[in-house]
Amino acid sequence: MAGSTLEIKNLHVEIEGNEILKGVDLTINGGEFHAVMGPNGTGKSTLASAIMGHPSFEITEGSVHLDGQDVLEMEVDERARAGLFLAMQYPSEISGVTTSDFLRSSINARREEGDEISLMKFIKEMDGVLDELEIDKNMAQRYLNEGFSGGEKKRNEILQLMLLKPEIAILDEIDSGLDIDALKVVAKGINKMRDEQFGCLIITHYQRLLNYITPDKVHVMMQGRVVKSGGPELAQRLESEGYDWIKQELGLEDENVEQEV
């Protein structure tokens, strides 16, 4: 079998008593790139955060499995070590911890004690990816995300993705705040990850990103559910026609749904 499989079934998620996800079903296999699109406030980011184990979200029903293992039973760090990765929309700033120290700790967290990556090898790998993502090398010595611009934060997330090489990655609005040149660089990095072993769930508000990263499957989320799935052509239709036709097709009320977190 190629790569891992992330299987989301009937996922219901609440924040502070408000139900945001109302039964999401989605399966991502190694080698596949999926895009989840949808209007603001339909639960796209909630899906990403809930899978990773964000402390503000409560899962009330449903299941998430990675290669048959119950993800929801795992602590956040265990999920990561099992092969999940989330490029966050709003990564935290950690004062006093350099990006480079953090990256090394993250890499070593996946390795056995006594098998830590050597400093030389680490620096070589990090420098390589910094170059690919056209990131200034001094970012490695800056405190993690502290004082980073929006674009720098996004690139830093992709830097981590490329160094940690997870089985399944979720990219939460990685395109927001990036200008077109930066977007191309980031997309190039993500495309480089593409192989049989790697599955990716790309959450985006805009079709723009999908011009550079072609998804195998596109899903539309509305009102806390996946309401339509298709191929890359679905994303193009959404770009040109918006979401109204889907609402009409499905007979959905036009309501302003729950806020995103």
Next chain:
Amino acid sequence: MTVETKLPYDQDYINQFSQDNNEPDWMRDLRLQALEQADSLEMPQPDKTNITKWNFSNFKHDAAKGEKIASLDQLPEDIQDFLDQENKQENLLIQRNHTVAYASLSKDLEEKGVIFTDIFTAISEHEDLVKRYYMKDAVSVDEHRLTALHAALMNGGAFVYVQNVQLEEPLQVIFWQEDPEAAMFNHVLVVADDNSSLTYVENYFSQNHEQETVANIVTEVIANNNAQISFGGVDNFAEGTTTYINRRGVAYRDARIEWALGQMNDGNTVSENVTHLIDENAVSNAKTVSVGRGKQSQNFTSQITHFGKFTEGHILQHGVMRDKARSIFNGIGKIEHGGSGSNAEQESRVLMLSKDARGDANPILLIDEDDVEAGHAASVGRVDPLQLYYLMSRGITQQEAERLVIHGFLEPVVGQLPIESVKAQLRQVIERKVY
């Protein structure tokens, strides 16, 4: 209310002690007068910390002479940690209990006229200089009972004096309280005369977990016109030592004093770090970190007082509290009348790791002049769960994530320490205190 603490040492004892150390008359008289004053002066009253029951009287003033060390390899491992093994520290003083165990100063600095020696040698060999500065411009004998007791019983310390020299290499002193009952009445006097600069780093260290004693330390740091002093300190007295430590700076025209203090004692501690910016354009950055654990109670004051025009003062205090420890963090920015154009900024942050610990940050601004800038930020909080989530989402365990956040929180001061080995040693102490 003050508890009547009978002074454990009398006039005859002090006379004899002064004589044994071949001190000049003025020093003996200063001691005797201080002893008399100690009798009538009140104890200091640190804000919100009751020290009336602390042990300031049970100690042994005259410890056995600490043996000399022929080579640094003979030092126990705990002390080795203070030393840079790769870049051999050429300018080093090790005080074992109350006597000098090791002293070295590079030829180069000696030739430049740098004075770097223990306080007793300084009193005999550089009497005029010591007399000029000793408890004159920074700390006064009669501020309260503990300063007077300090002056009466001073039994160790260091003296640094540079003139017209820019020192690149740091000067390092290790104060090693080897005897678990030996009291440290240390006096450190650091003077950078006009147009000179120096870096000084001191470590205090003891291992008296059971036996009780006292540390009563006064440090005076004088930066004359256009002088620069970078002062690093790591205090690491064990649980049995009750500490009063007063580090005071005085900066004159265009002078600068940078403090980086790791306040890592395990016993009850009152620590004051006050800097007077006397003349125009004087600058001070006072950065401190501390970790409270067990049942210890600590009171930290970081104060910068602006007298001169266009003076600049920045205070940063970061504290981590665990177990049932209690700490008060006073940050005081004071601009006196006449200090126009000055800027007093401060930031105090306390990270609580236990619900039974207590940490209070008291930001205080006292402004007696128009046309100044001043600001403060203070917070007391727990480790941010979103920071932990972010770190853990990369596979880092919760414990390791907390460790990273705490070390990061204390890094602004740790990173500032001018000797790599002292940085590393402070990180070790933090590691030990936090876990």
